[in-house]
Ligand SMILES: Nc1ncnc2c1ncn2[C@@H]1O[C@H](COP(=O)(O)OP(=O)(O)OP(=O)(O)O)[C@@H](O)[C@H]1O
């Protein structure tokens with residue numbers, strides 16, 4: 001069957017068996033009340049309201065009141081008036097994704113918006129609002145996924161089927177981190193949802209950040225901030241539906257969504273307009289009910305299917321990491337990456353605060369050697385952070401505490417390791433090797449990245465295992481020879497010495 005015949009067959013499948021229509025009885029703000037559809041319309045169904053001069057506005061059923069359906073439009077309500085006809089178009093909206101969707105940009109309805117012609121559809125329907133797979137039938141998370149970012153690969157290793165949030169205040173680099181992952185990951189397919197972001201950013205993301213190479217194995221779903229809350233919310237569901245299609249083909253999918261707040265805000269706008277009372281900071285209870293329904297759709301698949309590894313950005317308003325949406329999302333996901341304004345302000349990007357971030361699949365996904373490297377680096381960072389203020393003020397005297405002396409010595413190199421240019425990629429195995437060398441654990445660093453005995457196999461980036469013997473008989477890690485402490489290597493102490501001299 002040709003692509004176009006397939007598209008027509010799917011259009012016919014989408015038609016309802018019989019025509020039911022109601023009438024518009026009220027329009028208040030963004031909400032349309034429709035009478036005469038009792039028993040025919042259900043939450044989530046789509047309706048076409050026919051306005052002046054045959055104008056069509058697609059709406060979704062979002063509630064019921066006093067025997068009438070409450071609809072919200074996907075577009076503008078201009079031209080809609082009392083008595084207009086409301087026709088039911090789709091009960092349980094679905095898409096028919098196909099392999100040829102790779103490399104394409106679509107909107108929240110699954111329609112192409114990249115000017116590359118019609119989108120060939122597949123033969124299986126994927127509901128836009130599908131429930132997450134049953135918990136008991138899901139596989140466990142798989143081996144590691146390479147995200148190409150040193151701070152993530154080393155300190156916050158992510159496994160196939162894991163779901164992580166990237167949390168920060170505005171303008172600290174969430175979208176940039178996401179774009180680096182999209183470009184550098186070794187996942188077979190990337191599905192990217194740009195939900196409620198600026199229109200300018202969507203184009204820049206596709207053309208500059210993703211580029212032709214990243215785009216080839218990606219599907220991008222876009223709904224910009226100027227579009228209706230229904231479209232913004234549906235873009236998030238659409239992203240998941242497309243990811244589910246590739247997961248069911250057996251692919252390991254990386255699903256990136258920017259941002260979860262815009263999804264939550266869209267849900268808040270929808271529910272406030274139908275009269276749901278706000279609960280926390282203006283967010284309605286349905287926001288907190290929808291968040292797990294969306295996020296749980298990512299994760300490992302069932303049986304022999306693939307997985308959806310999810311990375312979702314979360315804007316924390318006023319840098320308050322305990323605000324309600326951030327708090328709810330953190331509780332649902334399997335880890336959080338915190339971007340820190342103070343780190344960005346001193347020019348270290350990506351501004352990941354390793355000590356405040358957690359990947360809940362670590363340390364289980366790592367070999368003993370890898371865990372030893374990470375633990376030692378974390379200890380050094382923690383010691384340095386505890387003393388950072390005193391060191392900067394020149395109040396710390398070298399030799400007072402060997403642990404602090406060690407932290408001061410190693411900090412600049414670890415800080416340099418965490419600093420990564422946007423166009424720079426580092427594979428999973430190289431990350432441990434580099435960190436091992438920095439810490440004087442060269443042998444350990446070389447053995448790290450080899451398959452973990454009895455554990456999940458590491459992801460298979462081209463670099464994985466290069467020159468790394470299997471670590472089955474790995475000797476316990478002993479710290480390598482420590483280079484003599486040269487405190488002048490640390491810029492901070494140069495300041496200290498200067499202070500002392502004055
Ligand atoms: N890796 C990086 N290297 C250099 N600069 C960076 C890097 N990451 C972010 N930036 C700087 O930070 C700015 C904001 O980044 P970005 O748009 O990714 O932040 P954001 O957290 O997504 O912002 P918003 O909350 O507004 O969506 C960029 O314009 C850039 O100047």
Ligand SMILES: [Mg+2]
Pocket residue numbers: 174175176258
């Ligand atoms: Mg952003």
